[in-house]
Amino acid sequence: MADLHPYLRELPAVDRLLKEPALGELLERLPRKLVLAAVQETLQRYREKIIAGGEGGSFTAVSDLSPEKLAREAAALARKQALPHLRPVVNATGIVLHTNLGRAPLARAAAEAVASIMEGYCNLELDLEEGVRGSRQAHVEGLLCELTGAEAAVVVNNNAAAVFLLLNSCAAGKEVIVSRGELVEIGGSFRLPEVMAAGGTRLVEVGTTNKTYRCDYEAAITPDTAALLKVHTSNYQLVGFTASVEAREIAELAHAHNLLAIEDLGSGVFLDTTRFGLPPEPRVQDSVAAGMDLVTFSGDKLLGGPQAGIIVGRRHLIEQIRRNQLARALRVDKLTVAALEATLRLYLDEEKAIAEIPIWRALAVSLSRLRERAAALAAWLRDCFPRLEVELLEGSSRVGGGALPTAELPTMLVSLRAPGVEPSALAARLRGGSPPVMVRLQQERLLLDLRTVDPGEEALLRQALAAALEEA
Ligand SMILES: *Cc1c(COP(=O)(O)O)cnc(C)c1O
Helix, strand or coil, X not given: CCCCCHHXXXXXXXXXXXXXXXXXXXXXXXXXXXXXXXXXXXXXXXXXXXXXXXXXXXXCCHHHHCHHHHHHHHHHHHHHHHCCCCCCCEECCCECCCHHHCCCCCCXXXXXXXXXXXXXXXCCCEECCCCEECCCCHHHHHHHHHHHCCCEEEEECCHHHHHHHHHHHHCCCCXXXXXXXXXXXXXXXXXXXXXXXXXXXEEEEECCCCECCHHHHHHHCCCCEEEEEEXXXXXXXXXXXXXXXXHHHHHHHHHHCCXXXXXXXXXXXXXXXXXXXXCCCCCHHHHHHCCCCEEEEECCCCCCCCCCEEEEECHHHXXXXXXXXXXXXXXXXXXXXXXXXXXXXXXXXXXXXXXXXXXXXXXXXXXXXHHHHHHHXXXXXXXXXXXXXXXXXXXXXXXXXXXXXXXXXXXXXXXXECCCCXXXXXXXXXXXXXXXXXXXXXXXXXXXXXXXXXXXXXXXXXXXXXXXXXXX
């Protein structure tokens, strides 16, 4: 070994490195364990490099392995590892609901509600008036009923859990009829047929991929049928010759046969999306009014709240769901309840909801405002980085997150090209920055869409851009 890799012997010892000023200073602020691990990892990287033949073939001088240099690298690694793993990210992709970026950012009121609850005790399951045990659902149920017109509501971990719990509580051991055009898969791990099987119900598929009629449902009803289930095709769209059965007709048919009418709305929304130039997305209150007995939807899609699955509907059914042994396994924690309650309160005044819930601010912002903001950013970039190629391009933003898959919102993009730097390399540098910035890469261009960047985040975005471009 020693003969093969003489440089291995030149590697400084751990204790020697810890005496370097770069690391000594860090040891005062960071846990020793963390600094030590970074030193060991740095040395290990060098050992591997040396064994593999050194940097670009071989080391040229022993100075490559100087304690100063290694300590600086170890210090940089330690500083990076001291950052929280889960961190705020600037979303310049223009995808409003980005599942990888945590879906909906919370409204200020929701974030403040979470902050006020989390450090102390709270009345999560306490009825303050009577001084007796209460339900964690009580904090949001009234608001959900008010906003949707439903008799009762229950909130669980997410919409996948809501669909599962609902089927398991109301249709276990029985058949549930679903249109072949609505057997959705969401994000790979939510496939309706599998969720139904896990919930203990038998899926009865009716109709064809593109067309399903009322008579298809009717013909499939047997004494074993428990429910007709309608699923919103939230992440795809059938175009061409298609037919599906409206919620109202499903409800009528189900009730005529003494069956339950259930709808998985996916996103769920309280506002009329056409107001924002978007295609219509079914509103929760419309499904309730159409006679659906139970309706499920997500908290963090177009509601713009925390991750949650919400079930609204008839009181006796909601009670049956709450009594399910599995309800506890899927229940929400106090932080979710706090964020959801505050978000729902904003919807009591629609204009307030649009002004204060980040996803609605992003969806409602005008093209002219986006143009102004993009032009200001482009001017700043040209000013600070004269060698950069900066252009403004028309484009479109997307809703994302498994909602309104074909909707395109016109936007103004800032396109960047740094001479001699691949757009993907620049994107990687931005991703590695502080804060990390996520951008769009399209046809050899790096694109920034300010629709999803809150004006309050723009200073941070500029700072991160400057850091990445100075390196370039
Ligand atoms: C998104 C979605 C789900 C899953 O919701 P989560 O809150 O992500 O668990 C289920 N059904 C449909 C139709 C959806 O769009």
